[in-house]
Amino acid sequence: MKAPSPIATLPPRLVRLRDGQDYRLRLIDDRDAAMVAEMFATLSTESIRARYGYLIKNMTPERAAELAHTDTSRDTPLGIFGLRWDGTESHLWAMGRLVHAPDNQSAECAFLVHDSQRRLGMASTLLRYLRVLGRRRGVPRLFAQVRRENKAMLNVFIQNGAQLHFSPDSDVVEIDILLQRQKFLFDNPSRAPSIAPMSSPEKKRFSIVGFLFDMVLSAGFFVFFYYALQSHVPSNDPTMIRLWSTLAAACMTGVFWLALQMLKTVFGFQRSNRK
Numbered sequence: 001m002k003a004p005s006p007i008a009t010l011p012p013r014l015v016r017l018r019d020g021q022d023y024r025l026r027l028i029d030d031r032d033a034a035m036v037a038e039m040f041a042t043l044s045t046e047s048i049r050a051r052y053g054y055l056i057k058n059m060t061p062e063r064a065a066e067l068a069h070t071d072t073s074r075d076t077p078l079g080i081f082g083l084r085w086d087g088t089e090s091h092l093w094a095m096g097r098l099v100h101a102p103d104n105q106s107a108e109c110a111f112l113v114h115d116s117q118r119r120l121g122m123a124s125t126l127l128r129y130l131r132v133l134g135r136r137r138g139v140p141r142l143f144a145q146v147r148r149e150n151k152a153m154l155n156v157f158i159q160n161g162a163q164l165h166f167s168p169d170s171d172v173v174e175i176d177i178l179l180q181r182q183k184f185l186f187d188n189p190s191r192a193p194s195i196a197p198m199s200s201p202e203k204k205r206f207s208i209v210g211f212l213f214d215m216v217l218s219a220g221f222f223v224f225f226y227y228a229l230q231s232h233v234p235s236n237d238p239t240m241i242r243l244w245s246t247l248a249a250a251c252m253t254g255v256f257w258l259a260l261q262m263l264k265t266v267f268g269f270q271r272s273n274r275k
């Protein structure tokens, strides 16, 4: 029997958006039905159509309860709430939702931001945290389907590193967001705080054979340059010649040692990535 998918949780948190105000970001639950209904009552018909593809004319209490309801095995709805001066929630301003595939191998994401709160970064913030939730649940990939003319939504995805797939015979753009990316050596660091793979403190293996090999190689390098550099020291004093060729060869050997370590790290990293 297949193990049930882990349920991802996210404690409520304050997020400061572009208008300088603090908002509460948290999972939506059954108690939010009234605020969902209130949000829909003041949304433009275009926004509702853009989100659902059709118009929800009457937001009945049942429909609002349905949108606020979380079946944790199936979906993860996240909301951004406006706050009163005393910290209580006044409005639900934005919703982002993950709908999970039964095999937990992907989740569809969708967003709706109130018309009065656009361009504050609400959708981008929701997307960032939906990624966190997806990752915590072990979902490898998020996806979405967005109409070509929905530039706002497409731009949110573009700005947040999603892959867009256009097809000439379709009005719909397929969006892909990979959550468990393959490691590349010179990849841009992701926004999520994580230790870069190469600087990870784990798996630092020390091999005495490797160390001796490096020492022998470096000693050979030093000896070669010690003799090669002697004829380049502008002095007739044998002590000065020995001193300066020793110093110069030592500096060059230090650089050689560093380069050798970097080379080994890169090769080791590429080899482990190929496995």
Ligand SMILES: CC(C)(COP(=O)(O)OP(=O)(O)OC[C@H]1O[C@@H](n2cnc3c(N)ncnc32)[C@H](O)[C@@H]1OP(=O)(O)O)[C@@H](O)C(=O)NCCC(=O)NCCS
Pocket (backbone or CB within 6 Å): 046, 047, 048, 050, 051, 109, 110, 111, 112, 113, 114, 117, 118, 119, 120, 121, 122, 123, 124, 125, 144, 145, 146, 150, 151, 152, 153, 155, 156, 159
């Ligand atoms: C699409 C939508 C969710 C965007 O929400 P938002 O909170 O305004 O988006 P953000 O503030 O995070 O915007 C991030 C970036 O997206 C782009 N963007 C957002 N709205 C845009 C618009 N109307 N036109 C062009 N670009 C836009 C901008 O590049 C913006 O960055 P900037 O403000 O620094 O220039 C919102 O417009 C909405 O709810 N639309 C109706 C519902 C919908 O279409 N849902 C999608 C169904 S999958």
